[in-house]
């Protein structure tokens with residue numbers, strides 16, 4: 573898949589997934605967002621960039637932390653996601669949040685203007701993560717910090733079979749590097765390659781809990797990165813893909829639902845004080 577096609581698949585796929593996203597993923601992803609926000613340790617009055625903001629699950633708590641004397645600029649490649657973040661901020665009267673559609677590899681925000689940047693579970697979808705990290709670096713003030721969270725190693729993510737199950741039916745290869753960033757020290761090394769210093773990495777192991785098989789299926793197919801390919805399945809293909817996915821998570825059955833293991837990797841990098849790039 574070319575980088576341009578990957579971006580289009582992400583853009584229109586997440587447009588489709590947006591309305592299902594919080595139903596299936598809000599509770600399950602909270603540990604990753606909380607850990608990233610904890611690492612960022614945002615202070616009142618700070619300026620924050622949130623890259624790949626989705627529906628705003630990290631944007632809004634960031635906005636509450638910095639308060640009205642600060643500001644948060646939220647960006648995402650999906651216009652539907654951007655609009656949902658705008659709406660969520662407006663519903664809480666967080667007027668210091670703005671949201672704009674923007675590719676993580678082409679950030680048109682002020683250079684050297686943010687105290688901190690976040691990217692929670694977005695970098696796996698970006699064709700060139702080093703380029704995105706360099707873009708973020710250029711937006712940070714001297715001494716600014718960037719915290720990114722990604723999914724961990726494939727072997728620690730029990731839902732990982734969703735990709736081959738979908739790819740074998742539509743040959744999409746949606747996210748060729750999906751689990752690579754979360755394997756070993758890859759994300760920390762990527763920060764290093766992009767020019768960050770003082771890099772720290774931590775891993776977080778979680779259970780993704782779903783009460784029913786339908787919820788587990790909804791999260792994997794309609795609410796996540798394969799949503800665009802899935803939308804094109806006919807009924808027979810859907811039923812077969814659902815059955816294959818349920819078989820792949822059978823070992824995580826818990827009563828009527830599932831406790832699927834997942835892993836997040838959270839990396840923080842900092843710019844030297846007194847140097848913007």
Ligand SMILES: C[S@@+](CC[C@H](N)C(=O)[O-])C[C@H]1O[C@@H](n2cnc3c(N)ncnc32)[C@H](O)[C@@H]1O
Pocket residue numbers: 579582583586601605623624625626627628629630647648649650653674675676677691692693694697698699
């Ligand atoms: C799993 S969601 C994470 C959203 C949010 N940060 C959160 O913690 O809930 C991934 C997001 O990455 C966005 N995305 C994918 N590729 C992107 C790119 N190249 N540039 C910016 N955003 C991208 C998607 O549109 C989607 O909203």
